[in-house]
Amino acid sequence: MTLPDRFHPAVSAALSSIDASALRHVFFVACGGSLSIMHPAKFMLDQHGALPSDVYNAAEFVARAPKRLGADSLVILCSMTGTTKETTAAAKYAREKGATTIGLTVEPGSPLGTAVDFPVKFEAPYTTGTPIDARDSNYSIIYQIVMGLVAATGGEDLTQPLIDSLCNLQAAIDRAQDTYAPLWDRYAEHFAKQDVVYTMASGAAYGAAYSFAICVLMEMQWINSQAIHSNEFFHGPFEVLDETRCFVLMKGLDSTRELDERADTFLHRFGKAENILVLDAAKLDLTGIDERFQGNVVPLIFFDTLWRFIYKVAAFREQVMLDGRRYMKKLSDY
Amino acid sequence: MTLPDRFHPAVSAALSSIDASALRHVFFVACGGSLSIMHPAKFMLDQHGALPSDVYNAAEFVARAPKRLGADSLVILCSMTGTTKETTAAAKYAREKGATTIGLTVEPGSPLGTAVDFPVKFEAPYTTGTPIDARDSNYSIIYQIVMGLVAATGGEDLTQPLIDSLCNLQAAIDRAQDTYAPLWDRYAEHFAKQDVVYTMASGAAYGAAYSFAICVLMEMQWINSQAIHSNEFFHGPFEVLDETRCFVLMKGLDSTRELDERADTFLHRFGKAENILVLDAAKLDLTGIDERFQGNVVPLIFFDTLWRFIYKVAAFREQVMLDGRRYMKKLSDY
Numbered sequence: 001m002t003l004p005d006r007f008h009p010a011v012s013a014a015l016s017s018i019d020a021s022a023l024r025h026v027f028f029v030a031c032g033g034s035l036s037i038m039h040p041a042k043f044m045l046d047q048h049g050a051l052p053s054d055v056y057n058a059a060e061f062v063a064r065a066p067k068r069l070g071a072d073s074l075v076i077l078c079s080m081t082g083t084t085k086e087t088t089a090a091a092k093y094a095r096e097k098g099a100t101t102i103g104l105t106v107e108p109g110s111p112l113g114t115a116v117d118f119p120v121k122f123e124a125p126y127t128t129g130t131p132i133d134a135r136d137s138n139y140s141i142i143y144q145i146v147m148g149l150v151a152a153t154g155g156e157d158l159t160q161p162l163i164d165s166l167c168n169l170q171a172a173i174d175r176a177q178d179t180y181a182p183l184w185d186r187y188a189e190h191f192a193k194q195d196v197v198y199t200m201a202s203g204a205a206y207g208a209a210y211s212f213a214i215c216v217l218m219e220m221q222w223i224n225s226q227a228i229h230s231n232e233f234f235h236g237p238f239e240v241l242d243e244t245r246c247f248v249l250m251k252g253l254d255s256t257r258e259l260d261e262r263a264d265t266f267l268h269r270f271g272k273a274e275n276i277l278v279l280d281a282a283k284l285d286l287t288g289i290d291e292r293f294q295g296n297v298v299p300l301i302f303f304d305t306l307w308r309f310i311y312k313v314a315a316f317r318e319q320v321m322l323d324g325r326r327y328m329k330k331l332s333d334y
Numbered sequence: 335m336t337l338p339d340r341f342h343p344a345v346s347a348a349l350s351s352i353d354a355s356a357l358r359h360v361f362f363v364a365c366g367g368s369l370s371i372m373h374p375a376k377f378m379l380d381q382h383g384a385l386p387s388d389v390y391n392a393a394e395f396v397a398r399a400p401k402r403l404g405a406d407s408l409v410i411l412c413s414m415t416g417t418t419k420e421t422t423a424a425a426k427y428a429r430e431k432g433a434t435t436i437g438l439t440v441e442p443g444s445p446l447g448t449a450v451d452f453p454v455k456f457e458a459p460y461t462t463g464t465p466i467d468a469r470d471s472n473y474s475i476i477y478q479i480v481m482g483l484v485a486a487t488g489g490e491d492l493t494q495p496l497i498d499s500l501c502n503l504q505a506a507i508d509r510a511q512d513t514y515a516p517l518w519d520r521y522a523e524h525f526a527k528q529d530v531v532y533t534m535a536s537g538a539a540y541g542a543a544y545s546f547a548i549c550v551l552m553e554m555q556w557i558n559s560q561a562i563h564s565n566e567f568f569h570g571p572f573e574v575l576d577e578t579r580c581f582v583l584m585k586g587l588d589s590t591r592e593l594d595e596r597a598d599t600f601l602h603r604f605g606k607a608e609n610i611l612v613l614d615a616a617k618l619d620l621t622g623i624d625e626r627f628q629g630n631v632v633p634l635i636f637f638d639t640l641w642r643f644i645y646k647v648a649a650f651r652e653q654v655m656l657d658g659r660r661y662m663k664k665l666s667d668y
Contacts, residue, residue, distance in 0.1 A: 032569025052386030226560030235366025
């Protein structure tokens with residue numbers, strides 16, 4: 001198959017080498033923040049493709065040993081530094097089982113990069129401190145892989161509108177910062193005082209809510225959290241809502257938006273507006289993003305813009321971002 | 335195919351009517367506590383069968399509209415009362431798409447029971463107040479469906495040892511109450527004072543941790559919580575651990591046990607023993623349960639025994655179980 005010129009060269013190389021027609025299953029495998037991007041990848045594949053897929057934490061994947069894993073499987077892994085031991089072990093395990101492996105990392109020479117059949121380098125702004133173009137992010141790359149697979153397995157070939165959209169994504173993110181900036185100022189000081197802040201989302205955005213809950217609120221700010229699915233909210237979790245409880249609600253643009261809208265209505269009926277930070281994707285200027293992919297890119301915009309928010313929260317908490325850890329990267333023996 | 339005599343008659347009837355060889359996908363669909371049993375069902379299918387499967391919240395399932403859903407799909411749904419609107423809507427949606435539907439409920443005449451091709455009645459102790467046999471529980475029935483499907487799709491026929499095990503399960507649960515009772519007395523008063531209690535598990539037990547977090551701690555006791563996967567713990571959430579934070583850790587017996595053991599070690603290294611309630615399945619007397627299914631039945635034992643614990647917690651909080659709700663079953667317009 002021929003992929004558009006602006007596709008990531010390593011993605012094009014990998015997809016050209018793989019016999020997609022022989023694939024029977026896709027496994028999306030990673031840990032923590034890298035696992036969070038696998039949920040929207042599966043959401044995209046579910047809606048566009050015929051291939052079945054699973055999303056697994058890397059250690060769970062190896063210990064579970066799914067019977068379907070074999071020579072007709074594609075295993076897509078991600079670890080920012082490429083040093084996550086569980087993810088590297090999962091890559092090795094998948095290859096032993098005969099599967100084809102693609103590994104996303106910022107360092108192709110890393111343990112993960114060298115353990116997979118096809119390493120794909122992405123850019124991450126939070127390691128280098130220098131701005132990146134969202135086209136080079138892990139989200140962008142995994143979406144290119146997914147829509148490439150869809151096209152290669154008999155689905156509609158939407159790779160051109162996808163890459164056009166991804167090339168226009170950074171400008172949309174920059175505009176989103178301006179759109180949401182007033183929210184940061186309104187909510188930062190209040191949220192900084194909280195011991196518990198929940199996140200909520202559905203569909204393509206659930207992974208962003210998960211990542212913000214476990215990697216940002218819990219890991220970097222030691223704020224208790226949970227990423228609540230917007231409909232699961234009504235089947236238990238909503239009972240913790242009162243006039244004091246704080247939530248970050250992500251209202252996406254994909255086909256699950258009405259789930260978020262129902263949650264929004266309930267949050268504002270029984271909670272207080274000052275405790276409910278709503279990121280509404282309908283307020284964004286998504287010029288240049290194809291309508292068919294707007295729902296898919298929104299979580300990246302949510303997550304990227306929320307970094308500005310959490311830096312403001314951190315300033316009020318006097319907790320320095322990334323160094324605000326007790327264990328991660330400080331202990332080596334666990 | 336011939337299923338063992340003691341299989342649930344409605345399960346046998348459903349599996350006899352379905353052409354399993356024509357199935358290409360299984361969807362496990364429900365909300366909240368009923369969704370929690372779908373995770374161990376998928377775990378069992380992943381380890382024994384060749385059929386791909388997905389677990390979805392019912393509203394997410396309909397809104398997502400997976401492309402694979404069609405005439406070659408089996409959709410297994412569950413709602414205790416059979417009145418969960420999202421789950422009934424999901425059953426109707428699945429049938430419109432041509433899929434075959436099985437619905438688990440305590441009331442076959444309910445909206446869900448009448449919306450599906452094959453209603454299957456189960457027993458739940460918390461509605462009637464009278465004890466049930468675990469062989470008649472939702473867990474037992476969904477396991478019978480899964481292993482019936484495995485046998486019908488070319489996998490090893492383990493339906494006889496499965497049903498033998500399920501018939502011996504209630505006695506194992508009764509013994510487990512005695513095993514764990516000293517823990518309830520040791521931890522109930524202290525946990526009753528907490529504003530945040532996390533649950534943790536992996537593999538077959540993750541669903542039980544999810545259910546205990548959202549349906550018991552959050553819904554009935556208004557205690558903030560999250561079901562943390564035992565390996566995801568190390569990729570963010572562990573930073574909230576200090577000498578004051580409380581956890582319920584479920585150490586299972588399935589192939590993911592080592593993930594729980596690693597979490598246990600870390601919790602006791604940096605947390606305090608009085609805050610860490612460990613349910614260790616290795617301490618249970620599982621006589622009569624086939625070794626191949628011990629890991630699968632353990633989460634049911636965990637969840638069932640933990641009800642005794644939470645009643646003790648509730649007594650200290652002066653919050654009456656099941657009536658301790660603000661919204662669920664008290665509001666009708668949300």
